[in-house]
Amino acid sequence: MSPLNVFKQPLAFFSNQPVTGYYRDGYCRTGAADYGNHAVAGVVTEEFLDYSASQGNDLRIAGLREGCKWCLCTSRWLEALGAFRDGKISRNGVPKVHLEATEDSALRRVDLETFREFAARAETNGVNGHTGVNGVNGH
Template identity: 50%
Template sequence: MAEKKQQTSTKPTMENWNAAGGRLALFSKDPPTGFYRDGYCRTGPEDKGKHTIAATVTQPFLDFSASKGNNLKDKGITDGMKWCLCAHRWQEAMQAAQNGELKREDVPKVHIHATDKSTLDTVTYKDLKAFAAESEAGNSGRQGSHHNPEEHRGIAGTSKEIGGDQPTEAPGAGKNQSKGGEITQTDSSRG
């Protein structure tokens, strides 16, 4: 009996990053999805289709994909299933929704934490976020757990995000308030 050879990646899993800039999360082991069928939506040189978008498929999307020559239903994929989609096919579905060929809710919802960073070579973060699954931070009314990688700001962004409108002073310099309420300026030079 011949043994079925499973594809393996040339990239270790722990070196893969998601579209939000964090470590790529496991998406689905049941069924085992991804180009390498290890549950991760990661890619490598062997993956010509770039199966990098972690999404929950819809029946209209499955029909749309079949009309484009890729019948995922033949692979056992059904409505509501988590699957790593080709970035270009997902982008086509998003554009079809913008053109009125598909309804917006028919475009598979994206799980950004499990979508490979290389997706950003094809699809913008803004578009991924616009179609993010409700479980993604930011769509559920919670504070976002990730940043937009297209914004080139540090974690804090600007000083107003941390300290409000208060001016900042160098360490050692500042104002002191006496017990009587009088404010005095301190000298930062110490000798």
């Protein structure tokens, strides 16, 4: 069965610069061996990278920097969301999410409305091609 995104549509390709995904194929798809559930298609910021490193997960060693697209563990994304809600980091510290490239397995831990709050751009079931704030489309 082909992986589905949070809209129950075919999972969109996310990134090959850097090559991301549990299977290093550019898709945020998971499988039985992926205990971290690398399903969230996120765009990292310096604040997120700093926070993640402070929590023992330094993604810079994988070559990540501000603006990189990376398939994040659902629990790590939730950790950043919790830190934002607790006032430990700013909203910018929570990676923006590309919904069409986020596997539906992430919905076991995060509801769609929460993901929509942090969407990288307006995405509605693959129909909407609108750009986000100030015309930036997350690329």
